[in-house]
Amino acid sequence: MKDRRGRFRGQLAVDTGGWLVSNPRFQSDKPGQTEARAVAFLKSFRLMRYAAVNIGAHEMVLPHKRLKALARRHKVQLVSSNIVDRETEKPIFQPAVLKTISGVRFGVLGLISENPQNFGKLFAEKGLTVSSAVDAARAAVKVLRRNGAQVIVCLSALRRNEVDLVSEKVPGVDVFVGSSGMELTLHLSRLSNGYFVDTYTKGKYVGELLFEPGKERSKWAAADMRGSLTQQVTDLRLQVRGIQHQLKNANQKDSPIQLTEQSREVLQQQLVQRRAKLQRVTMELEDFKESPAGAGRMKMRMLPLNKEIKDEHKVLKAVDAYKAKYPTKPGH
Missing domain, CATH: 1.10.287 (Helix Hairpins)
Known part of the structure; x- marks a missing residue:
């Protein structure tokens, strides 16, 4: 992340959710391990200057009030537009955020599938529910546009068909990033409104979306889409x-x-x-049509996380500290 920051005028680092994942088939978390893993991730997000982190089902293993407290302590902005209190129907996390990068106003919202795994245990039993992704996106886009957002990015823990539905029903989202299917997309894919990109399994790639503003700061299209x-x-x-x-x-x-x-x-x-x-x-x-005149350009690049990419020392230290305290079983 430090290397990428040095190459461009501005950077907006985000995560689409699912970062607190564990595999109970191999081993169960020890007392305190889930929270310790959350802290390791949150420390890493802060050190890498992440601007927004979406909430997926995995993160809801922790009580949401505790998760929010940890995020505040480590100065990490969590977002979710459609995880809501069942009684009040209000979002329990901040629905969306606005960030200005190199003079461009970015609006970022987060969505989770309306049928996440372990819905009963992780949501219903805690007095929570997942509201309509379409309705939540529509409300978030309205607020973001009203507050000057020129680019709107949706951090998605949606199924791929849900991404298509939200794009069709909610004009105004320029880019959907991520899906629960974790596809490997080397190019921007056009949707009904906007574009879609996914960055494969966690820890394998970093997706880099380059924005080059045009005369029309609120219009965007993929570079060389044809x-x-x-x-x-x-x-x-x-x-x-x-x-x-x-x-x-x-x-x-x-x-x-x-x-x-x-x-x-x-x-x-x-x-x-x-x-x-x-x-x-x-x-x-x-059915290809040329992009609108004056639109800004977006270009997708996938960066494999191989040995050629050096670890950031402070991030590696936080990860190694967690691994030392909670070593995994050999072969897992």
Whole structure:
């Protein structure tokens, strides 16, 4: 993050939620471990200067009042537009925030799926519920625009079909970032209104969305969208052919490729997903329209978190302290 900050005039660092994840199949948290993990994350967010952090279902493992207190202590801005008190129907977290970066006013809101995992335990039993993502987004966009937002970003812990629905019903959101499906998107995808991008599994990539303002500060479009769509079609066709080739070869008696039933099922699912995406992107290319005159440009880049990217010392120290106190079992 420090390296990226040095390359641009301004930076808005955000997280889409799900950061407090643990895997109970392998091991259960010890007393105090969940809160300690939350503190390690919050310290890291602060050190990396995150402007807004969405709340997903995983974060609700902690009592929400305790989570908010920890965030205040570590000066981290949590957002959620549609986690509400069941009786008052008011959001329990700040619904949205405004940030000015290099003269551009960014509005950031957060949404979670209306049917999150463990709804009863994490929400209903605590007197909470998840309101309509469409209604919450509409209300947040109205307030953000009224207060001068020129770009509106939705931090999404929604399912992919919910992202499409909110985009269709709520004009005004320029970019949806993230989904519970955690897709790997190397290009901005056009929605009914605005664009969508996802950054894959936590800890694998950092997504970087570059904004170049135009004459119309409240209009934005993907840079070279036609070229991006054309490249996506080519890439998806190659992926479909590659999976088809693997499945065909595996069906031959003397093939060196031998698939288990499980791996065959995974490949077949991937084939269905790639075909569906290919159809969607092909239709998008056929219906392509040039961006409005004077619109600003957005460009997506994915940065893999490999060994070439150096750890920030203070962040690494906070993470190592947590790992030392709560070591994971070998192999997990």
